[in-house]
Amino acid sequence: MDRILRINMGAEGGPKAQVxxxxxxxxxxxxxxxxxxxxxxxxxxxxxxxSENKLVIAPGLLSGTGAAMSGRLSVGCKxxxxxxxxxxxxxxxxxxxxxxxxYAAIVLEGSPGGHDLYKxxxxxxxxxxxxxxxxxxxxxxxxxxxxxxxxGERIACISIGPAGEMKMAxxxxxxxxxxxxxxxxxxRGGVGAVMGAKxxxxxxxxxxxxxxxxxxxLEKFRDANKRFVEGLARHPVTGxxxxxxxxxxxxxxxxEAGAYPTxxxxxxxxxGASRISGETFAELETKRGAGPTHACHRGCVIRCSGIFNDRxxxxxxxxxxxxxVWAHSGHCGIDDPDAIAMLDFLDDNYGLDTIEMGVTIxxxxxxxxxxxxxxxxxxxxxxxxxxxxxxxxxxxxxxxxAGKVFGVEKVPVVKGxxxxxxxxxxxxxxxxxYATSPMGADHTAxxxxxxxxxxxxxxxDPLKPEGQVDLSRNLQIATAAIDATGMCLFIAFAVxxxxxxxxxxxxxxxxxxxxxxxxxxxxxxxxxxxxxxxxFNSRAGFTKEHDRLPRFFSTDFLSPHNISFMVKxxxxxxxxxx
Amino acid sequence: MQVTVKLFASxxxxxxxxxxxxxxxxxxxxxxxxxxxxxxxxxSIIFINGRHxxxxxxVRDGDTLALFPPVGGG
Numbered sequence: 003m004d005r006i007l008r009i010n011m012g013a014e015g016g017p018k019a020q021v022x023x024x025x026x027x028x029x030x031x032x033x034x035x036x037x038x039x040x041x042x043x044x045x046x047x048x049x050x051x052x053s054e055n056k057l058v059i060a061p062g063l064l065s066g067t068g069a070a071m072s073g074r075l076s077v078g079c080k081x082x083x084x085x086x087x088x089x090x091x092x093x094x095x096x097x098x099x100x101x102x103x104x105y106a107a108i109v110l111e112g113s114p115g116g117h118d119l120y121k122x123x124x125x126x127x128x129x130x131x132x133x134x135x136x137x138x139x140x141x142x143x144x145x146x147x148x149x150x151x152x153x154g155e156r157i158a159c160i161s162i163g164p165a166g167e168m169k170m171a172x173x174x175x176x177x178x179x180x181x182x183x184x185x186x187x188x189x190r191g192g193v194g195a196v197m198g199a200k201x202x203x204x205x206x207x208x209x210x211x212x213x214x215x216x217x218x219x220l221e222k223f224r225d226a227n228k229r230f231v232e233g234l235a236r237h238p239v240t241g242x243x244x245x246x247x248x249x250x251x252x253x254x255x256x257x258e259a260g261a262y263p264t265x266x267x268x269x270x271x272x273x274g275a276s277r278i279s280g281e282t283f284a285e286l287e288t289k290r291g292a293g294p295t296h297a298c299h300r301g302c303v304i305r306c307s308g309i310f311n312d313r314x315x316x317x318x319x320x321x322x323x324x325x326x327v328w329a330h331s332g333h334c335g336i337d338d339p340d341a342i343a344m345l346d347f348l349d350d351n352y353g354l355d356t357i358e359m360g361v362t363i364x365x366x367x368x369x370x371x372x373x374x375x376x377x378x379x380x381x382x383x384x385x386x387x388x389x390x391x392x393x394x395x396x397x398x399x400x401x402x403x404a405g406k407v408f409g410v411e412k413v414p415v416v417k418g419x420x421x422x423x424x425x426x427x428x429x430x431x432x433x434x435x436y437a438t439s440p441m442g443a444d445h446t447a448x449x450x451x452x453x454x455x456x457x458x459x460x461x462x463d464p465l466k467p468e469g470q471v472d473l474s475r476n477l478q479i480a481t482a483a484i485d486a487t488g489m490c491l492f493i494a495f496a497v498x499x500x501x502x503x504x505x506x507x508x509x510x511x512x513x514x515x516x517x518x519x520x521x522x523x524x525x526x527x528x529x530x531x532x533x534x535x536x537x538f539n540s541r542a543g544f545t546k547e548h549d550r551l552p553r554f555f556s557t558d559f560l561s562p563h564n565i566s567f568m569v570k571x572x573x574x575x576x577x578x579x580x
Numbered sequence: 581m582q583v584t585v586k587l588f589a590s591x592x593x594x595x596x597x598x599x600x601x602x603x604x605x606x607x608x609x610x611x612x613x614x615x616x617x618x619x620x621x622x623x624s625i626i627f628i629n630g631r632h633x634x635x636x637x638x639v640r641d642g643d644t645l646a647l648f649p650p651v652g653g654g
Contacts, residue, residue, distance in 0.1 A: 238624075239650050240652075242649075242650075243590075243649065243651040244653065246590070251589055252653045254588045254589075254648075255651060258588075258630060258648075259630055276597070281592070323653075324653050324654065325654075449654050452652065456651065456652050457624060457632075458650075458652060464632075465631070491654070492653075492654075562629075562630055
């Protein structure tokens with residue numbers, strides 16, 4: 003992983019690939035790589051869909067090695083949704099394959115002059131860029147099955163669906179899982195629209211003939227990996243709950259905590275929660291011949307993903323993640339698991355961020371476009387988006403735009419990006435992360451749910467403002483660092499609670515690269531990434547007034563705790579003081 | 581007194597999802613866990629009426645007690 007592949011889509015005579023040494027980007031991976039390239043090379047005031055923006059795709063520092071859990075991919079750009087810097091993160095196979103192919107980043111630059119749609123094929127022999135207009139407007143599943151016919155079973159794909167081609171601000175970048183389903187997505191911030199603006203439909207990766215990346219000290223690396231895997235197996239969340247139920251195990255607990263946003267953030271509890279909970283999904287999946295335990299990439303030992311079959315035992319979608327379930331269920335008042343799995347499939351197939359799409363549907367339900375609880379209408383609305391009808395275009399632009407179009411006052415967005423599945427009034431810590439993350443409202447950027455609700459990494463009372471700024475700051479720093487390693491964020495449950503598992507993670511990095519990183523170096527890395535991102539946003543015109551939740555979270559009280567968001571603005575402004 | 585008890589994820593296996601617990605006054609969460617034969621370390625997250633509590637918390641007539649094993653996601 004000692005090279006950067008730059009593809010100038012606007013080169014004279016057609017797209018040109020150029021392979022460069024790492025240069026000033028040596029030692030960077032994942033979000034560290036994407037945010038460095040974006041902050042140094044992209045003019046912050048550029049139009050996100052214009053030729054000056056770049057789409058950077060980077061495996062993490064440990065991707066492509068034998069380290070467990072190292073298959074996360076970072077996709078970065080200036081976001082068409084937020085107008086700020088973006089790193090969207092995905093599981094699936096591409097990070098491992100890209101790492102083995104030796105590329106620390108693929109950078110898509112420039113704009114193609116014509117209207118051709120391109121595919122990029124990368125294997126051990128090099129890079130081929132071909133116009134292929136037969137792929138136009140293909141949904142992700144159809145596209146990947148075509149790629150499988152052409153290039154065989156050993157590929158991994160990074161692709162966009164029709165939403166990305168139409169440059170919708172809710173468009174995702176899809177990554178294939180080990181069975182070549184395009185079901186893992188770099189969802190947030192409209193990264194798919196930027197790939198669409200570059201005219202790239204799919205990147206096909208094939209690592210046939212290439213080996214796993216070799217560590218500097220193989221013996222130490224193996225020992226560290228063994229301790230790391232043992233630590234993940236020992237922790238009850240990563241060893242038991244996540245494989246048994248997946249992320250949707252959270253529905254019941256967030257609902258019990260009164261933090262489950264229902265009917266567009268009106269209530270904190272949903273009557274239908276038990277019908278769409280992780281326990282219910284897992285039981286249904288097993289009964290229908292699929293199941294809740296599946297690895298989204300080779301080398302994953304947590305296996306929190308799953309497969310959802312329809313009533314006839316035929317594949318319908320992957321097991322929808324907690325936030326996907328929430329966005330389409332509680333938020334829209336829908337409590338039918340089959341409808342939710344269908345919505346998950348349609349989002350993946352058209353190439354849409356499930357959070358942005360679900361939140362948008364709930365917002366326009368509030369605006370009178372459909373009734374809360376109407377699953378059929380929700381499905382029809384996603385088809386409108388996939389077809390690109392005028393209504394579909396409005397919805398595909400995300401919750402902020404759709405809310406304006408339909409005259410909705412309560413639009414749950416920060417920096418234009420929809421809030422995920424935790425009401426910040428009943429989990430005050432996550433409100434700090436939503437407000438201040440350079441990414442816009444993003445739960446993964448500093449997952450205070452862990453400590454506010456799940457009692458992982460200690461406990462800070464979710465219903466009080468005290469302690470939340472420090473909690474969010476520390477988690478945002480740790481997350482930025484983990485996002486640079488290529489490690490799945492879910493290792494954090496074990497790493498936060500078990501010092502020996504954290505040490506095993508450090509030992510993996512140190513033995514692989516011949517480094518002597520300590521806990522302090524990890525903190526420094528996280529701070530450095532956040533500082534670059536904040537600096538980009540500041541140059542793009544963001545001020546502290548953008549680090550705020552929508553006003554209604556301070557003025558409208560949420561049942562059952564009858565509580566508002568109480569963290570003071572001046573305290574939000576202290577999050578990045580270190 | 582009567583307390584509604586909700587058990588989630590692995591805690592409900594071989595027990596129940598929602599039940600009503602009849603008991604003497606002055607009960608604590610620990611007493612209810614003991615009578616349900618749930619080891620204390622397994623009920624790592626305890627809510628009474630949607631608020632985090634610990635095993636020593638008193639349970640009152642009409643309360644809803646929700647018990648979770650260690651869970652995570654996101």
